[in-house]
Amino acid sequence: MSTRTTLKDVAREAGVHISTASRALNPSTASIVNPETVERVTDAARKLGYRPHPLARGLRTNRTMSVGVIIPDVENPLFGPIIAGVESVLVEEDYSVLIGNADRGPSHADSLVEDMLEKHVDGLILATPGRNVSEAAQAAQAEVSVVLVNRSVDDDSIPAIVGDDHQGIGLAVRHLRELGHERIGHVAGPSWVSTGDGRRKAFLDWMKTVGLKSDADLVEEAEWYQVEPGTTAAVTLLSRHPDLTAIVAANDLLGLGCYRAVHSLGKDIGVDVSITGYNDMPLLDLMQPPMTSVRVPYRRMGADAASTLLALMAGEVVSPGRVLLSPTLAIRASTGPPPNDRH
Amino acid sequence: MSTRTTLKDVAREAGVHISTASRALNPSTASIVNPETVERVTDAARKLGYRPHPLARGLRTNRTMSVGVIIPDVENPLFGPIIAGVESVLVEEDYSVLIGNADRGPSHADSLVEDMLEKHVDGLILATPGRNVSEAAQAAQAEVSVVLVNRSVDDDSIPAIVGDDHQGIGLAVRHLRELGHERIGHVAGPSWVSTGDGRRKAFLDWMKTVGLKSDADLVEEAEWYQVEPGTTAAVTLLSRHPDLTAIVAANDLLGLGCYRAVHSLGKDIGVDVSITGYNDMPLLDLMQPPMTSVRVPYRRMGADAASTLLALMAGEVVSPGRVLLSPTLAIRASTGPPPNDRH
DNA sequence: CGTGAACCCGCAATCGTTTGTATTATCGGG
DNA sequence: CCCGATAATACAAACGATTGCGGGTTCACG
Numbered sequence: 001m002s003t004r005t006t007l008k009d010v011a012r013e014a015g016v017h018i019s020t021a022s023r024a025l026n027p028s029t030a031s032i033v034n035p036e037t038v039e040r041v042t043d044a045a046r047k048l049g050y051r052p053h054p055l056a057r058g059l060r061t062n063r064t065m066s067v068g069v070i071i072p073d074v075e076n077p078l079f080g081p082i083i084a085g086v087e088s089v090l091v092e093e094d095y096s097v098l099i100g101n102a103d104r105g106p107s108h109a110d111s112l113v114e115d116m117l118e119k120h121v122d123g124l125i126l127a128t129p130g131r132n133v134s135e136a137a138q139a140a141q142a143e144v145s146v147v148l149v150n151r152s153v154d155d156d157s158i159p160a161i162v163g164d165d166h167q168g169i170g171l172a173v174r175h176l177r178e179l180g181h182e183r184i185g186h187v188a189g190p191s192w193v194s195t196g197d198g199r200r201k202a203f204l205d206w207m208k209t210v211g212l213k214s215d216a217d218l219v220e221e222a223e224w225y226q227v228e229p230g231t232t233a234a235v236t237l238l239s240r241h242p243d244l245t246a247i248v249a250a251n252d253l254l255g256l257g258c259y260r261a262v263h264s265l266g267k268d269i270g271v272d273v274s275i276t277g278y279n280d281m282p283l284l285d286l287m288q289p290p291m292t293s294v295r296v297p298y299r300r301m302g303a304d305a306a307s308t309l310l311a312l313m314a315g316e317v318v319s320p321g322r323v324l325l326s327p328t329l330a331i332r333a334s335t336g337p338p339p340n341d342r343h
Numbered sequence: 344m345s346t347r348t349t350l351k352d353v354a355r356e357a358g359v360h361i362s363t364a365s366r367a368l369n370p371s372t373a374s375i376v377n378p379e380t381v382e383r384v385t386d387a388a389r390k391l392g393y394r395p396h397p398l399a400r401g402l403r404t405n406r407t408m409s410v411g412v413i414i415p416d417v418e419n420p421l422f423g424p425i426i427a428g429v430e431s432v433l434v435e436e437d438y439s440v441l442i443g444n445a446d447r448g449p450s451h452a453d454s455l456v457e458d459m460l461e462k463h464v465d466g467l468i469l470a471t472p473g474r475n476v477s478e479a480a481q482a483a484q485a486e487v488s489v490v491l492v493n494r495s496v497d498d499d500s501i502p503a504i505v506g507d508d509h510q511g512i513g514l515a516v517r518h519l520r521e522l523g524h525e526r527i528g529h530v531a532g533p534s535w536v537s538t539g540d541g542r543r544k545a546f547l548d549w550m551k552t553v554g555l556k557s558d559a560d561l562v563e564e565a566e567w568y569q570v571e572p573g574t575t576a577a578v579t580l581l582s583r584h585p586d587l588t589a590i591v592a593a594n595d596l597l598g599l600g601c602y603r604a605v606h607s608l609g610k611d612i613g614v615d616v617s618i619t620g621y622n623d624m625p626l627l628d629l630m631q632p633p634m635t636s637v638r639v640p641y642r643r644m645g646a647d648a649a650s651t652l653l654a655l656m657a658g659e660v661v662s663p664g665r666v667l668l669s670p671t672l673a674i675r676a677s678t679g680p681p682p683n684d685r686h
Numbered sequence: 687c688g689t690g691a692a693c694c695c696g697c698a699a700t701c702g703t704t705t706g707t708a709t710t711a712t713c714g715g716g
Numbered sequence: 717c718c719c720g721a722t723a724a725t726a727c728a729a730a731c732g733a734t735t736g737c738g739g740g741t742t743c744a745c746g
Contacts, residue, residue, distance in 0.1 A: 008702080032724080037725085059704095080422075287630065351733095
């Protein structure tokens with residue numbers, strides 16, 4: 001139960017005043033103290049195993065050296081990489097990351113933002129969707145730097161790092177088009193979620209671009225980003241358009257739902273009907289068949305968010321409202337040429 | 344850029360001394376101040392939007408109200424639930440959780456422990472495996488409370504919450520035995536990882552218990568907890584014992600590796616050869632066929648770890664060295680009666 | 687009416703740093 | 717030889733809360 005060694009101890013050991021010790025240890029002020037003294041202090045500090053007290057320092061400098069990260073659901077594998085990305089860049093700058101798990105709904109996220117502000121974090125990274133959260137974010141912005149990740153607000157008033165959904169859907173549609181598909185459908189996510197809405201629009205856009213008819217009829221909305229809703233959406237979509245040879249799913253889980261729908265019709269995935277997912281979550285390559293999916297650089301997303309947050313906290317003016325990260329396409333066996341194309 | 348409202352402001356607003364305001368706001372000391380004054384102070388605090396400064400408080404009380412959680416790999420879906428469990432109980436007590444991602448190897452974990460100590464966390468939850476980490480943990484224990492999760496040290500000198508691997512393997516073996524299997528093999532994890540070693544022993548134990556021959560010959564060790572090593576291990580195991588009707592895998596990924604091995608022999612999973620996994624990770628129910636797996640209550644594990652840490656930090660004497668959490672068995676289509684059993 | 691208990695409340699020290707200002711020592715130039 | 721500039725260090729005031737201690741009221745009781 002030895003009491004921690006404080007700056008006072010170091011100063012006494014080095015035979016200098018506490019303030020001199022402080023300056024000697026601080027790189028930015030070490031220049032104004034005699035080099036020889038600096039060395040003496042440094043030695044003393046090392047010898048005593050001195051570690052500055054972050055609270056005392058933070059109290060004086062008015063910074064906690066911590067940033068909060070609020071995640072809608074920590075158990076969702078999607079957010080692991082984001083957290084890892086954030087952590088990897090912040091840890092380099094000696095910041096600590098506080099994680100908040102908003103798994104009890106959007107209002108929970110609000111109170112978590114509040115909690116974080118009470119803890120006096122220096123910055124905030126939000127990954128929570130939902131309309132009211134943006135209000136909380138706006139409010140928070142008055143006190144600390146805020147960056148959104150995998151999520152943006154309509155007016156771009158808050159810096160956001162997001163995947164380029166338009167481009168991503170484009171990858172999927174063009175891939176299918178190049179394989180020869182002409183009748184492509186879309187199982188969309190809920191329209192009240194920004195990604196659901198955005199990807200639906202992107203799909204219709206790209207259909208036109210690749211020279212296919214772009215009909216709202218070709219889209220069926222799933223109630224929620226889960227397997228079951230995906231299946232029911234795919235079933236109604238396929239009953240409306242039995243001639244579809246490919247489906248672009250707004251999400252991997254929806255894609256897996258499509259798997260079931262196609263199976264229940266006695267058809268083969270990647271042969272009779274091609275399917276693409278979105279997110280390229282882990283294990284997707286182990287499915288039967290392995291699923292073609294749009295891969296979003298989530299880790300990078302977290303890292304970029306952390307970087308812009310650092311810039312923001314440093315008082316730099318961060319340029320645009322929204323940064324789009326380019327996705328890639330992981331091509332696997334769930335997509336192939338349409339059946340009437342093969343000889 | 345308005346300066347934050349401090350206790351002094353509240354005191355002035357309420358017309359009392361700062362110390363009185365402090366006591367009034369603090370539930371444990373509010374009793375010694377006039378109820379009417381308490382109300383006046385509380386009102387003033389609310390009116391001004393006062394939020395106590397955690398750093399100032401912590402500096403005085405010598406507690407940061409934060410605990411560190413060190414995870415070997417945040418991107419591994421396994422740890423999501425653990426984090427969620429930890430967070431859910433700690434957030435109730437107004438603690439914040441700092442997460443550390445030791446994805447750059449065991450030595451990285453050491454330095455993270457060091458980092459956490461520098462940040463003066465009140466407690467530490469470690470989920471990192473490896474021999475040298477236990478040393479770091481021992482050292483850390485000198486300064487703060489430490490609890491291990493999903494991991495334990497040999498001498499139980501540090502409280503640990505772990506899954507009951509012996510019982511878990513027992514569930515798998517007994518399930519297979521009850522289905523009628525008599526020739527059961529085991530694809531083990533690396534023996535230098537505690538779970539690898541423990542589950543192997545448990546397997547041999549239970550084979551004896553259910554009245555089958557328990558031969559080290561029936562075990563093949565995979566190099567690492569991944570799909571590929573699982574496949575190669577399963578291949579050599581099946582070539583040594585072509586008559587096996589079931590395989591207990593030490594891990595879900597190894598189980599998926601077994602899938603491939605069995606497929607490559609032209610046999611059917613759950614029909615010719617039954618396979619069980621371990622951990623019941625997400626999406627396992629969507630595999631072809633869905634995999635029977637031992638489900639470990641990871642979220643509960645995190646929650647329990649947090650609870651015992653709270654007890655520890657409160658100075659209570661926590662009873663045993665190791666708490667075992669009972670697993671359950673998620674039975675799916677990868678296990679069925681052995682082929683010669685069916686008529 | 688005096689006195690002591692009970693009750694509130696204010697005073698001031700303290701936690702470990704950082705940082706503006708004062709003080710001392712050093713040195714060169716007139 | 718003295719004076720002003722300069723360098724190096726010491727002093728002390730913050731930062732915002734908690735808390736032991738003591739001073740002041742109020743009130744009951746003798």
